[in-house]
Amino acid sequence: TQLRGITNLPARMAAASFEHHMNLDYSGYPKLKTPWKLSLTGRILTIADCYDAMTSSRVYRREPMSPSKVLSIMSGKSGKSFDSTLLKLFINCVGIIPIGSLVVLDSEEFAVVLQPAADKTESERPVVKVIADEQGNPIDNGPELDLTEKDDTGDYRHSITRLIDNTEHKFDTSRYFV
Secondary structure, three states: OOEOOEOOOOHHHHHHHHHOOOOOOOOOOOOOOOOOOOOHHHHHHHHHHHHHHHHOOEOOEOOOOOHHHHHHHHHHOEOOOEOHHHHHHHHHHHOOOOOOOEEEEOOOOEEEEEEOOOOHHHOOOOEEEEEEOOOOOEOOOOOEEEOOOEOOOOOEOOOEEEEEOOOOOOOOHHHHHO
16 A cells, blocks of 8 residues: 555555545545445544644644634534544543643633643643733743642632633743643
């Protein structure tokens, strides 16, 4: 099997690269005269490729979408464009507030999500790094906050009030992951 100069490519990889734009309901491309059962690898690649394309700058779209917005869009296409079971597994892996998401805390400070909460029952309480004050002025060496931490009264010390699009405030969140 060969794919643009790559030799000895396993057949399932070649099939997946062919299938990954077809969508679960065959509404994508390429169009086939006789649709076949899409491979597991192709269905996985469809989800990963779509997520990556929408959260990245591309020639056809300079501004990437926020991870949480992308997951919301993809969830709306569950069972149509995407295998619903695989999409649920993907969302469980990346989290409902994915790493790299920009959030506003109850202190009105801006923060970037560094890692999901260790306890899946607290998935809305990831570990974040404060990157800007309430006016949006960058903060060098802002604190890392575990949003599952509670104070002496049992209340959470910090909470997310809203998720925002990374491009809305032009923060480069990628520098926190290099």
